[in-house]
Amino acid sequence: MNKEYLGEFEELVLTMVGILQEEAYGNAIVGEIDQRVGRKVNLSAVHVTLYRLEDKGYVKSYMGGSTNARGGRRKRIFQVTNAGLAMLRARKEQQVQLWKLIPQLKMSAL
Amino acid sequence: MNKKPPSLASRFLALYCPESLIEGIEGDLQEQFEYDVKQTGERAARRKYVWNVIKFFRPAIILRNKFRNHLFQQHMLQNYFKIAFRSLWRAKVHSLINVLGLSLGIACCILISLFVRDELTFDRMHKNADRIYRVYSREDWGEKQQFFNTVTPFPMGPALKDNLPEVEHQVRVNNINAQLKVGESQFNETVVVAGQDFFDVFDFKTIVGDRQQALHGQSNVVISKRMADKYFGTADPLNKVIAIQLGENFEDFSVKAVAENTPSNSSTQFDVLISELNYPKLYNQNLLTSSWFNIIPETYVMLKQGTDPTAVEKKFPSMFRTIIGEDNFKKSKYAPGLQPLTDIHLNTNYPVGIAPVSNPKYSYILAAIALLILFVACINFVTLSVGRSMQRAKEVGIRKVVGAMRVQLVTQFIGEAIIVSLIAMVIGAGLAFANLPLFNDLAGKQLLFPLNGFMILIITSLLLVIGLISGSYPAFVLSSFKPIAILKGALQTGSSKQNVRKVLVGVQLVLSIFLISSTLLMRKQLTFLQNKNMGFNKEQLAEIQLNVPRGGTLATRVNAGFEKAERFKTELEKFPDILAVCASAHDFGNGAWTNVGYTDDKNVYRTFNLNIVDDEYLPTLKMELASGRNFSDANPSDKRHSVIVNEAFAKEYGWTDAIGKRIPGKNFQDHEVIGVIKDFNYASLYTKVQPLVIVEDPSIILSGIENINIDNSPIPKLMVRLKSGNMATATTQLKEVWNRVSGEEEFSFAFVDQAMAKQYRNDQNLGRIVSIAAILAILIGSLGLYALASLAMQNRTKEISIRKVLGATENSLLVLLSKEYVVLVVVCLILSVPATWYLMANWLSTFEYRVAIGFDVFLLAGSISLIMALGTICFQMLKTVWTSPMKNLKYE
Structure with missing residues (x-):
């Protein structure tokens, strides 16, 4: 598989990591996706995707500070890397390019 | 916050989740749980928690980091390679033995897998192979009159289609x-007559010409590439004319297509192919349209996509009841059926039709032999590696001290095994390639050495299997050493390891003895077949096929053949090198003689074989009469009145004095038995001599029979007895006479002893393959034994030296050292006897005439292995025994 390849769900999760910044961890991302795109996603799926993105080098992670919530466990916070950002940008441009190629429908044609 | 998630689920999570991830995941789950408790209550939250934990149980989580072994770093691999080559180089002899043994085993495996593949892929090249069926015919008239055949009546095919x-x-x-x-x-060829849809059913490829239309014209002919080269050389064969003699006259056919030579793994083979539109010229109308009990062609049907053949077969009874009539149907219990095309080649439960059938046993035996040889070679590898483990022990110790993990060591040693097998593979593939012609000859195949997916699959799987099998035991033994023990020098060759090696060598020996004794037995049986007194003299006896124009009934053609034979006889009698000439409807080694069946006066159905000869037959073949006399030209009534039977015939009918008797069938013409001939083997030695009747005029018998089975053309053959010592001149004289009498017709000439030997070709080849396997097994096994002995002697050098110092003689030392090997050989001999006995008795049972399995064979096999074994180790023993004890002891 091409290393540069980014799946649809991977792209969504990567974008959310970018949006959430310091608060980008598993649950928050699930919530954010629900809120912004209205899609119920699985926590485990998000985790797996995050690890895969990490393998690909688009995000990196560190453990956040401990709180009393979560039974004292720390959050694993994810951060978009430069490569990830470049990837997101490239995807956006690609999509815009492609969109431009579609003959725009005119109302009269309908 | 006093609600806790289910502890069982948490424990399960902790069990499978990698440590690095657990905190983040558990935290997230806990957070979700706390949120859910507020939203939906504790019960629902707990349920959801459990469900979430289960959802996390997936490969991406469980296996994360497990497969990312950072220990495989490039420099380590480089080091492994370097060490592997160094250690191979250091023990040159051992490496050579390993590589040589393995490559022999690999070569055998490659060749035999090609063979087995060819056998198993028979007829599978047609894309509709799974929809093609051969029709078989089955009749049961009661009273030993059951007929089961894979050839069918002519109207069968069209009736099924309609x-x-x-x-x-x-x-x-x-x-x-x-x-x-x-x-x-002019050429003598086998012409295949096939239905017009031949090329719609079978995917034989054509090189030029229109394959779809090729058989839709009466005067079209399709020839193979081989024949195109033979007839026309480099010229374009399309539309060239070939004349084929179908009736009395030659008919012109024009070449409409040239087909690729039929693949060797195809049941249907053709060189010259013409359309069934020519049937009316070959057979009478009645036979072609309404004769349901004469079976001649094979009928193949192709069913529509998705049709269940059993459903089709279920329609047969009602269909045939109407076609052949209620009465016939009831009497004959007419029950044809369908046999899948791909089943034809290896299913020996069906009678042989036109397509050849081979026994799958042959494939199994060959595959077993290949695996045995490979196994013997692998054992060598294991014994040698374990034997050399002492030399490698220090390396293992140091590696462990420096921090190598056991997995690394195992990988290293398995890797070394794979390197060795890789080298062996290259040599083995080369050996296989070089020996393919020899193997083709042995196996009776035309196999090619393809560089396709199959070959790559075979090679890689062999590589992995050998590498893993032969590498894993040494790898685990070596890597299990305790570093402290090694480095302190306290490590001794455990006697258990010695025993493991001895068992392995024992297995090799058992296999070698098995193969040697099988070879000896097979050789004995094959010589027996060659030298068995057949009841006639088959030396310097030639058989020559006569050509008689087609057309007219078989009887007129047979007569025409005998007339032609008379012309040859008068011509040939002039030559002093030709001792005797006779004519006979059947010759030797070319399949079954005509078999006829009739119901005798006590209403018992009986069968016997029939041959038509002239009065010179018995003296020419040097057959002996048990009683009575031969046919004689001086006695004119012999031609119309007399028959000769063989002893088997007389015995079956319980005749003590057969002379003057009549064969007890109502409708036979008036006749009497004038002589009883001593039994001679006119078929092969696989079967008993069957009752036989010899006549000069077949109409005596043919008038009274109910069934006739003609497998081979009864058109007469000349049998010529040549003077020994002058074979070459005699054969040229024969050829000259032939050209004078028969003109341009092809001269097909064979010696009877050779033709008869051909019947045992498969078994002769099997014998040769087993003896080659035996030689290889002994060779590889002795290599292993040699290496084993050299290691054992090294370990005992000091013991021997001390014994010498204390006054042991060289002879006593040799006895001491060789004792355990002799015991080993004897034990192995005893172990191998039952298996050999069983398998060989099985093989011998296919022959009606066979040798007995005696202990002499096993003794001989045992002595051969013992001599081989002692010969192999004696060099090592002598070296140890002859070395001055001072050399071995002075450093102590």
Whole structure:
């Protein structure tokens, strides 16, 4: 598989990591996706995707500070890397390019 | 915050989740749980928690980091390679033995896998192979009159096609022998007559010409590439004329297509192919349209996509009841059926039709032999590696001290095994390639050495299997050493390891003895076949096929043949090197003689074989009469009145004095038995001599029979007894006479002893393959034994030296050292006897005439292995025994 390849769900999760910044961890991302795109996603799926993105080098992670919530466990916070950002940008441009190629429908044609 | 998630689920999570991830995941789950408790209550939250934990149980989580072994770093690999080559180089002899043994095993495996593949892929090259069926015919008239055949009546194919919508195509195929004329030259060829849909059913490829239309014209002919080269050389064969003798006259056919030579793994083989539109010229109308009990061609049907053959077969009874009539149907219990095309080649439960059938046993035996040899070679590898483990022990110790993990060591040693097998593979593939012609000859195949996916699959799987099998035991033994023990020098060769090696060598020996004794037995049986007194003298006896024009009944053609034979006889009698000439409807080594069946006066159905000869037959073949006399020209009534039977015949009918008796069938013409001939083997030695009747005029018998089974053309053959010592001149004289009498016709000439030997070709080849396997097994096994002995001697050097110092003689030392090997050979001999006995008795049971399995064979096999074993180790022993003890002891 091409290393540069980014799946649809991977792209969504990567974008959310970018949006959430310091608060980008598993649950928050699930919530954010629900809120912004209205899609119920699985926590485990998000985790797996995050690890895969990490393998690909688009995000990196560190453990956040401990709180009393979560039974004292720390959050694993994810951060978009430069490569990830470049990837997101490239995807956006690609999509815009492609969109431009579609003959725009005119109302009269309908 | 006092609600806790289910602890069982948490524990499960902790069990499978990698440590690095657990905190983040558990935290997230806990957070979700706390949120859910507020939202939906504790019960629902707990349920959801459990469900979430289960959802996390997935490969991406469980296996994360497990497969990312950072220990495989490039420099370590480099080091492994370097060490592997160094250690191989250091023990040159051992490496050579390993590589040599393995490559022999690999070569055998490659060749035999090619063979087995060829056998298993028979007829699978047609893309519709799974829809093609051969029709078989089955009749049961009661009273030993059961007929089961894979050839069918002519009307079978068309009837199936017309009455059953499931049948997409039907093709009838049969072979005829015919004279061919191309320009001025004349050839004797097997012509295949096939249905017009032949190329719709079978995917034989054509090189030029229109394959779809090729068989839709009466005077079209399709020839193979081989024949195109033979007849026309480099010229374009399309539309060239070939004359084929179908009736009395030659008919012109024009070449409409040239087909690729039929693949060797195809049941249907053709060189010259013409359309069934020519049937009316070959057979009478009645036979072609309404004769349901004469079986000649093979009928193939192609069913429509998705048709269940058993459903089609279920329609047969009602269909045949109407076609052949209620009465016939009841009497004959007519029950044809369908046999899948791909089943034909290896299913020996069906009688042989036109397509050859081979026994799958042959494939199994060969595969077993290949695996045995490979196994013996692998054992060598294991014994040698374990034997050399002492030398490698220090390396293992140091590696462990420096921090190598056991997995690394195992990988290293398995890797070394794979390197060795890789080298062996290259040599083995080369050996296989070089020996393919020899193997083809042995196996009777035309196999090619393909560089395709199959070959790559075989090679890689062999590589992995050998590497893993032969590498894993040494790898685990070596890596289990305790570093402290090694480095302190306290490590001793455990006697258990010695025993493991001895067991392995024992297994090799058992296999070698098994193969040697099998070889000896097979050789004994094959020589027996060659030298068995057949009841006639088959030396310097030649058989020559006569050609008689087609057309007219078989009887007139047979007569025409005998007339032609008379012309030859008068011509040939002039030569002093030709001792005797006779004519006979059947010759030797070319399949079954005509078999007839009749119901005798006590209403018992009986069968016997029939041969038509002239009065010179008995003296020419040097057969002996048990009683009575031969046919004689001086006695004119012999021609119309007399028959000779063999002893088996007389015995079956319980005749003590057969002379003057009559064969007890109502409708036979008036006749009497004038002589009883001593039994001679006119078929092969696989079967007993069957009752036989010899006549000069077949009509005596033919008038009274109910069934006749003609497998081989009864057109007469000349049998010529040549003077020994002058074979070459005699054969040229024969050829000259032939040209004078028969003109351009092809001269087909064979010696009877050779033709008869051909019947045992498969068994002779099997014998040769087993003896080659035996030689290889002994060779590889002795290599292993040699290496084993050299290691054992090294370990005992000091013991021997001390014994010498204390006054042991060289002889006593040799006895001491060789004792355990002798015991080993004897034990192995005893172990191998039952297996050999069982398998060989099985093989011998296929022969009606066979040798007995005696202990002499096993003794001989045992002594051969013992001599081989002692010969192999004696060099090592002598070296140890002869070395001055001072050399070995002075450093102590």
